[in-house]
Amino acid sequence: MLELFDGPVPVEEILVRWYRDEAGSNYGAYIPFIGTIRDEDEISGLSFDIYEPILESWFNAWQEKAKEAGAILKMAHSRGDVPLHTSSYIAAVFSPKRKVALKMINDFVEDFKASAPIWKYDLKDGKRLYAADRSTPISGSGLLGE
Amino acid sequence: MVRVEFLGPIQKEALEIEAATLHDVAAALQNDAEVKDWLETCAVAVNDTLVKSLDTALKSGDKVSLLPPVCGG
Numbered sequence: 001m002l003e004l005f006d007g008p009v010p011v012e013e014i015l016v017r018w019y020r021d022e023a024g025s026n027y028g029a030y031i032p033f034i035g036t037i038r039d040e041d042e043i044s045g046l047s048f049d050i051y052e053p054i055l056e057s058w059f060n061a062w063q064e065k066a067k068e069a070g071a072i073l074k075m076a077h078s079r080g081d082v083p084l085h086t087s088s089y090i091a092a093v094f095s096p097k098r099k100v101a102l103k104m105i106n107d108f109v110e111d112f113k114a115s116a117p118i119w120k121y122d123l124k125d126g127k128r129l130y131a132a133d134r135s136t137p138i139s140g141s142g143l144l145g146e
Numbered sequence: 147m148v149r150v151e152f153l154g155p156i157q158k159e160a161l162e163i164e165a166a167t168l169h170d171v172a173a174a175l176q177n178d179a180e181v182k183d184w185l186e187t188c189a190v191a192v193n194d195t196l197v198k199s200l201d202t203a204l205k206s207g208d209k210v211s212l213l214p215p216v217c218g219g
Binding site for chain 2: 035048049050051053054057077088089109112113114115116117118119120121130131132134135136137138139140141142143144145146
């Protein structure tokens with residue numbers, strides 16, 4: 001399940017809803033990761049662009065991988081502006097056992113950072129500035145520059 | 147004609163160009179001052195699937211997308 005929101009993700013509503021949705025599914029572990037916007041470098045918040053078709057296929061491939069391990073993944077992310085001290089991202093794994101879920105949440109979030117087609121901007125002094133120095137080229141980048 | 151789209155922070159309107167493979171797209175964009183500097187760091191998708199070869203064949207109506215470096219979360 002992939003959910004996108006304009007502005008901050010409603011963390012409390014989502015965590016409770018996902019918990020309830022899987023309460024009867026016999027998963028022993030529910031491990032969420034929540035990303036919250038920190039006050040640093042004089043930003044007033046962050047902003048995001050998302051390319052949904054490729055985000056969906058990336059997420060669906062991960063969901064298949066989770067299924068093979070008897071687990072499921074859920075993810076929520078923001079579009080547009082997200083103020084300080086609110087959250088832009090939740091990823092969660094449900095699995096029968098804790099160890100599978102702990103490894104999967106780490107691997108999933110690492111690959112999310114490297115591969116998910118989402119672009120981040122700092123909101124600073126009324127401007128929206130691409131976070132180029134914190135961004136990662138997707139694997140296989142540079143093809144057209146050869 | 148194929149449609150070339152620029153995603154995220156690349157501030158550029160989509161282009162319609164004649165191209166039989168991605169070699170033709172690369173040649174066209176390497177001569178475009180607005181996007182030339184992005185090419186080294188962009189991934190490429192054809193019809194929303196990431197591709198890794200310039201030999202990828204294109205047909206009229208295909209969509210080529212340029213994806214600059216990402217940072218979700």
